[in-house]
Amino acid sequence: MDKRVASAAEAVADIPDGASIAVGGFGLNGVPIVLIRALLEATATELEVVSNNCGVDGWGLGLLLAAGRIRRVVGSYIGENKEFARQYLGGDVEVELTPQGTLAERLRAGGVGIPAFYTPTGVGTMVSEGGMPWRYAADGSVAVSSPPKPTAVFDVFGTETAYVLETAIRTDFALVRAAKGDTHGNLVFEKSARNFNPLAAMAGRITIAEVDELVPAGEIDPDAVHLPGIHVDRVVQLSREDASDLPIEKRTVRERKEA
Incomplete structure (x- = not known):
């Protein structure tokens, strides 16, 4: 084509x-x-x-x-x-x-x-826990913030590690x-x-x-x-x-x- x-x-x-x-x-x-x-x-x-x-x-x-x-x-x-x-x-x-x-x-x-997929990047931060400012209001306050994301713990090569779900x-x-x-x-x-x-x-x-x-x-x-x-x-x-x-x-x- x-x-x-x-x-x-x-x-x-x-x-x-x-x-x-x-x-x-x-x-x-x-x-x-x-x-x-x-x-x-x-x-x-x-x-x-x-x-x-x-x-x-x-x-x-x-x-x-x-x-x-x-x-x-x-x-x-x-x-x-x-x-x-x-x-x-x-x-x-x-x-x-x-x-x-x-x-x-x-x-x-x-x-x-x-x-979706799981990744360890961002676990324990606002990336996974939510609260990251997405949009500010005119007065400088946070109008829209990121929601929390699902997390899970996986046994990876014998070590339990936390991961965050990303879409x-x-x-x-x-x-x-x-x-x-x-x-x-x-x-x-x-x-x-x-x-x-x-x-x-x-x-x-x-x-x-x-x-x-x-x-x-x-x-x-x-x-x-x-x-x-x-x-x-x-x-x-x-x-x-x-x-x-x-x-x-x-x-x-x-x-x-x-x-």
């Missing part, structure tokens, strides 16, 4: 108000920026986004956030986005903070049909970025862009991929495929200019020693 779509705008045109969207990327790496910009130009609002972070000020998901189009975020990191922190603390956006590894597994579980994540749509893809939707990711992108793609009921390079079906060695096309519904080929739009999140330099 040929899954090519002519433009990013066409690919995201049916994303409605209130949709949940899993978005790949980590910081500025592997972010489906062209699809995000197309979504920004569209009308969908009140979105629920599931992503490791919410971009940075002026780039990535930070664009949708600054435009007031995101209602809720499920993620593991706020740090580099001042607007994200401002909206969260000001009660403008609801945030479900989740340990990073747990978030990754929740996405993977959603993709493979596992409804899988399944979203209406997923937006991902790949270095290479074919017309059937098989994808190859570049280095650390492989972290959250395959997992986000698996979690989406409708998954849209933007690719730096698009090749005919069968040209990618099956052993080199990182994500099979069964998980991908639409593929958008990036222009050379868009594919090279790769900003550096943190630039660290040092003075050269004199010769």
Whole structure:
């Protein structure tokens, strides 16, 4: 099946108000920026986004956030986005903070049909006991807090260990970025862009991929495929200019020693 779509705008045109969207990327790496910009130009609002972070000020998901189009975020990191922190603390956006590894597994579980799983991460903290602020009120009080989660003790290799039950994540749509893809939707990711992108793609009921390079079906060695096309519904080929739009999140330099 040929899954090519002519433009990013066409690919995201049916994303409605209130949709949940899993978005790949980590910081500025592997972010489906062209699809995000197309979504920004569209009308969908009140979105629920599931992503490791919410971009940075002026780039990535930070664009949708600054435009007031995101209602809720499920993620593991706020740090580099001042607007994200401002909206969260000001009660403008609801945030479900989740340990990073747990978030990754929740996405993977959603993709493979596992409804929930036990993990030791977060046991004995607000992650399992509840009370983590999800939304603040305008006066700074907590308007919505996380509920407690079921826990259980298992004998693991002769040691009784407490675990917390985490539910899988399944979203209406997923937006991902790949270095290479074919017309059937098989994808190859570049280095650390492989972290959250395959997992986000698996979690989406409708998954849209933007690719730096698009090749005919069968040209990618099956052993080199990182994500099979069964998980991908639409593929958008990036222009050379868009594919090279790769900003550096943190630039660290040092003075050269004199010769």
